[in-house]
Structure formats: structure tokens, C-alpha cells
Amino acid sequence: MPLTRRIFLGTGAGVLAQAQTVAPSDRISVGMIAVGSRSHELLEAIKKVDGTEIVGVCDAYSGRVQRAIERTDGRAKKYASYKDILADPSIDAVTIGTPDHWHRQMVIEALEAGKDVYCEKPLTFNIDEGLEIAVAAERAGKILQVGSQGISSDSTKMLRDWVQSGKLGQITMVRAAYNRNSPGGAWIYPIPSDASPETVDWEAFLGPAPEREFDLARFFRWRCYKEYSGGIATDLFVHLCTTIHYVTGAVMPSDVVAMGDLYRWRESRNVPDTLNAVLRYKEGFTVNLSSTFNSRADGGYGFQVLGTEGAAQLAGRTLTLYPDPAYDNNAWIVGAWPKKLEEAYYSTPEGRAELRPPKRTEEVYRDTGPAATVAHLADFFHAVGNRGANIEDAWDGHHAASCAHLINASAETGSMMHWDFERHRAVS
Numbered sequence: 001m002p003l004t005r006r007i008f009l010g011t012g013a014g015v016l017a018q019a020q021t022v023a024p025s026d027r028i029s030v031g032m033i034a035v036g037s038r039s040h041e042l043l044e045a046i047k048k049v050d051g052t053e054i055v056g057v058c059d060a061y062s063g064r065v066q067r068a069i070e071r072t073d074g075r076a077k078k079y080a081s082y083k084d085i086l087a088d089p090s091i092d093a094v095t096i097g098t099p100d101h102w103h104r105q106m107v108i109e110a111l112e113a114g115k116d117v118y119c120e121k122p123l124t125f126n127i128d129e130g131l132e133i134a135v136a137a138e139r140a141g142k143i144l145q146v147g148s149q150g151i152s153s154d155s156t157k158m159l160r161d162w163v164q165s166g167k168l169g170q171i172t173m174v175r176a177a178y179n180r181n182s183p184g185g186a187w188i189y190p191i192p193s194d195a196s197p198e199t200v201d202w203e204a205f206l207g208p209a210p211e212r213e214f215d216l217a218r219f220f221r222w223r224c225y226k227e228y229s230g231g232i233a234t235d236l237f238v239h240l241c242t243t244i245h246y247v248t249g250a251v252m253p254s255d256v257v258a259m260g261d262l263y264r265w266r267e268s269r270n271v272p273d274t275l276n277a278v279l280r281y282k283e284g285f286t287v288n289l290s291s292t293f294n295s296r297a298d299g300g301y302g303f304q305v306l307g308t309e310g311a312a313q314l315a316g317r318t319l320t321l322y323p324d325p326a327y328d329n330n331a332w333i334v335g336a337w338p339k340k341l342e343e344a345y346y347s348t349p350e351g352r353a354e355l356r357p358p359k360r361t362e363e364v365y366r367d368t369g370p371a372a373t374v375a376h377l378a379d380f381f382h383a384v385g386n387r388g389a390n391i392e393d394a395w396d397g398h399h400a401a402s403c404a405h406l407i408n409a410s411a412e413t414g415s416m417m418h419w420d421f422e423r424h425r426a427v428s
């Protein structure tokens, strides 16, 4: 879809056919809690969802507030803190784009203030928070959408169709990787030249995190520190786990084992720059997740679902099916038999089948649908408008984030971790 086109709420995400206009009085007014890098992308995406209006923003760094107000052509108002956004009864829904250690508190306060909530992934900073948030969302009767937007893309929906219809046969393995090889890829982001105690609200950033001295690296590169982030697992693997759960219908792995190491970016962090994890699902498949910030092996990103009838690969917006029907060529085995027996073999049904190799024509699906973030937000606002179901609720967010927390726990302790399906907690 061209970037200028808007998604209309009456149609639901990704379905643009019967667009319907929304009267200004019916607009969903949105407050943005934190307007950091990701939230500026959310802001631009919300502008493309008809029937919404961004009315307020807040952030712990003044430069980001200024830029966000510019992006709304001055229509959004600056609020001093997230509590002021929550206290404003004219605001219907909020987005939360703070670092991860703040999510639980802000989500719960927002639900209790009667707001519908779009919270960036990972939903939680630790496993216990997930159940608490899911219960709070149910109690409040509010919509909670978690922001792993990939599942709202047409290509992921197509992958889900392929998996669920049996087109790939029996799925036994999923492989996925995120690899990078640059400072920015390793979260060493540039720090704005005006950043100082005058422009940065350090106490607001810290919130529930341990007290420590003003530190611009921690403020702008918080993913590098376990006090605010779960590193690779919560930043990147959580997207992969959300997609894996969505396409397979599985809820959680039963067993998780991982290794994490810090090889290269030692000066800048206390979380690994290389992480490998294996997740076993009771549904009958295993997942291999890997990420390194020291090489862009395989072009950086890869997602493969391996089945007995074929493999699907998702790379960016291109989904490719590699058919792989069972086919044997035992020529090298029977070629070592007596000639007569070899000839006899090729007159049997198995032998004859080997003389007719199946066609393996690749199927390529190029996603030309809405950008995933726009579609994911449209799905959220559609649910807000209709009080219906949304694609990634608190339970989905809790489960995907819990995979990341199990991975980190395994990497830190050296033990295999298990999921207690009844009590929603980790068991080692």
C-alpha cells in the first residue's frame, strides 16, 4: 500500500475494501507515553489510521517531545508526565514506548485509569509481571495490544495459512536468526548533542529501576543494561516467539536451554552480544533462535519453518515456499548390488518412483499489503472502536516475553528451564 493511504477503522486491519469515514466526534484520542525512536514510528503510523487523533505526548527527554509535536503539526499537547496523560479523561487510548522496566507499572496504571493500551514489546520485564498484567486487563475490560507488529503483516498471515492448512506437512523445526555487525546494530546509538541534566529527566527514566547516577549512555542505550532490558532475548527473540506462536498456534515452549556470551562490545554493556537458544514445544517441534552482533551471517535476518512437505522462509516482506515432497534416489546403494538385482529394483514401485523426481517449483509471495506497524495499530484501534478482540493481547505478550525471560534465565544459570503451564512460571 502506498505510504500516503490511510487505513479506515471500519474495515479492520489489512482489509481496505469498504472504507468508512469516522465523524470527528467519534475520533479515538490518543496519548503517547514516551516518544522515543520507536514511538516516532508509531506516531507516523497512527497518522495513517483514520479515526484517530494524537492529542498528547510526554517523554523524559525534551528533544523528543519537541519533535513529536512537530510531527503532529502542533496539534498534540505536551504533558509533564505519563500520570497527567492518564488523568486526562478526554484521552481514550495510550501508547507506551518506554524502556522495558517501566512497562508493567505504566500498563497497569493506564488500565486502571480506564485507557485502552498499546504497549510496545516486550510486554514484561520479568515473568511474574505477565500474569499480573493479563489479570489487570481482564478486570479493567480494556483492550491491550502488545507491539510485535510482524504478525499483522500479510506475509506472516500467509505463512500461518500455509502452516495451518498443512501445506508444509508436519512441522518439526523452526529456525530464526537476527544478526548484526555495527555499533548501531549493537544498540550503541548516537546521543543528541543537547542531552544534559536540563533536557533529560533521569529520575523519570529510572522509575522502578535501581537508583544510580546520571548516565547518558544508560539513558539512550538502555538495551545494553540488564537493569532496563533483557538484551537480545527481549529485544529481538520476542518478535520471533510472537510470530512462532501465531503461525503454529502453540502457546509456550515446555523446555528452554540457552547460551549467552559477550565477545566484542564489552565496554558498553552487561548483556550478551551473542545468544543461542533452543525451545522445545509439546506440539511436536523444536525452535532454534540465534543472534550475534559480531557478523551479519546469512544477510542478517532469517526465519524458516521446516516441514515434511516443504520449508517456508520469511525474509523481510518476501515469503518463499520450497516444496520438498519425500523423494529418494538410492542409485548409489543399488548400484553396488549385482546388476540383475539392481534392474529388478527399478521394476518395483519404489524403484520406478525414483526414476520420476518430483517437481520442486518454488512459490514466492511478495507482501504488498500495509506496513506491519500500521496494520497492527489499525487492528488495535479497530478493537478499541468495536470493543472486539485484537490480534496480540496480554496473554500473547506475556507468553512471548516469558520465552525471552526463560532464555535469559537459562543462559545466566546454565540450567535448562521449564514452563509450568498451570502456574505461569519458570521451573529449573
Ligand SMILES: NC(=O)c1ccc[n+]([C@@H]2O[C@H](COP(=O)([O-])OP(=O)(O)OC[C@H]3O[C@@H](n4cnc5c(N)ncnc54)[C@H](O)[C@@H]3O)[C@@H](O)[C@H]2O)c1
Binding pocket: 033, 034, 035, 036, 037, 038, 039, 058, 059, 060, 061, 064, 081, 082, 097, 098, 099, 100, 102, 120, 121, 122, 147, 148, 149, 204, 205, 206, 207, 219, 220, 222, 234, 235
Ligand atoms: N515493535 C518494534 O519493532 C520495536 C522497535 C524498537 C523498539 N521497540 C520497543 O519500544 C520501546 C522503546 O524503545 P525505543 O527504541 O523507542 O527506545 P528509546 O530510548 O528511543 O525511547 C524510549 C523513550 O522512553 C522515554 N522515557 C523513559 N522513561 C520515561 C518516563 N518515565 N516517562 C516518559 N518517557 C520516558 C525516554 O526518554 C525515551 O525517549 C521498548 O520497549 C522497545 O523494546 C519496539
